[in-house]
Amino acid sequence: MKTNAFKSLAMTGLLLVAVSVFSQQPVVDLTTPLAVDPNVKIGKLDNGLVYYIRKNKKPEKRIELRLVVNAGSILENDDQQGLAHFMEHMNFNGTRTFPKNELIDFLQKTGVKFGADINAYTSFDETVYMLQLPTDDSVLVENGYKVLEDWAHFALLDNKEIDKERGIITEEWRLGLGAQDRMMKKFFPIIFKGSKYADRIPIGKIEVIENFKYETLKNFGIGQICRQLYWLVTSTRQKRKRRSKPILAA
Numbered sequence: 486m487k488t489n490a491f492k493s494l495a496m497t498g499l500l501l502v503a504v505s506v507f508s509q510q511p512v513v514d515l516t517t518p519l520a521v522d523p524n525v526k527i528g529k530l531d532n533g534l535v536y537y538i539r540k541n542k543k544p545e546k547r548i549e550l551r552l553v554v555n556a557g558s559i560l561e562n563d564d565q566q567g568l569a570h571f572m573e574h575m576n577f578n579g580t581r582t583f584p585k586n587e588l589i590d591f592l593q594k595t596g597v598k599f600g601a602d603i604n605a606y607t608s609f610d611e612t613v614y615m616l617q618l619p620t621d622d623s624v625l626v627e628n629g630y631k632v633l634e635d636w637a638h639f640a641l642l643d644n645k646e647i648d649k650e651r652g653i654i655t656e657e658w659r660l661g662l663g664a665q666d667r668m669m670k671k672f673f674p675i676i677f678k679g680s681k682y683a684d685r686i687p688i689g690k691i692e693v694i695e696n697f698k699y700e701t702l703k704n705f706g707i708g709q710i711c712r713q714l715y716w717l718v719t720s721t722r723q724k725r726k727r728r729s730k731p732i733l734a735a
């Protein structure tokens with residue numbers, strides 16, 4: 486899965502360009518909330534989970550499910566740098582309903598290609614999990630919601646799996662080294678001077694990734710400490726039956 490520091494950076498760049506282009510324009514009140522698409526239905530379940538639903542005509546017979554965790558690398562302490570992203574990876578290495586590799590098996594059965602940075606990403610402020618499923622198989626869709634529930638708070642965090650993942654993320658970190666990474670390390674401290682964004686690049690620190698204690702990850706566990714920070718986003722053309730129970734336990 487990928488981290489999105491550069492995407493955030495690109496947004497910052499766009500913002501700077503926009504500021505300079507429109508510097509002669511009247512001042513915009515930045516505290517005004519952005520308008521919400523009136524076609525989006527927003528609600529809240531009893532357990533606090535906020536959901537957003539939007540009906541789309543295309544692609545046909547597909548539902549897109551997203552679990553948006555309002556937590557990313559910015560919440561990490563010094564000894565946790567990289568653990569928001571690590572946690573995201575661990576959600577694919579065994580969960581309560583899908584132990585071991587069963588989640589990968591499930592995703593592949595749905596036609597979702599796994600391991601191509603398409604199922605999740607971690608950024609400074611959010612971790613997002615995504616599933617696009619065919620709607621003509623109601624069991625599959627039901628299982629899709631179970632996947633989201635597990636991603637929210639049922640990662641098994643098996644010690645052996647954690648150790649295996651250290652190697653995978655180290656490789657991801659190594660592949661991310663290069664000109665872009667060197668530039669980022671130069672101008673992030675300037676752009677974000679005085680802010681935690683300057684030193685919370687989502688991929689984290691290699692010394693943390695290689696050496697953190699199992700308990701450090703378990704304590705960080707986004708699912709445990711940020712349970713109030715979830716949004717469910719679905720996009721579908723078809724009406725779904727009202728669920729008899731909340732998607733996530735409180």
Ligand SMILES: [Zn+2]
Pocket residue numbers: 486487488570574657
């Ligand atoms: Zn990753």
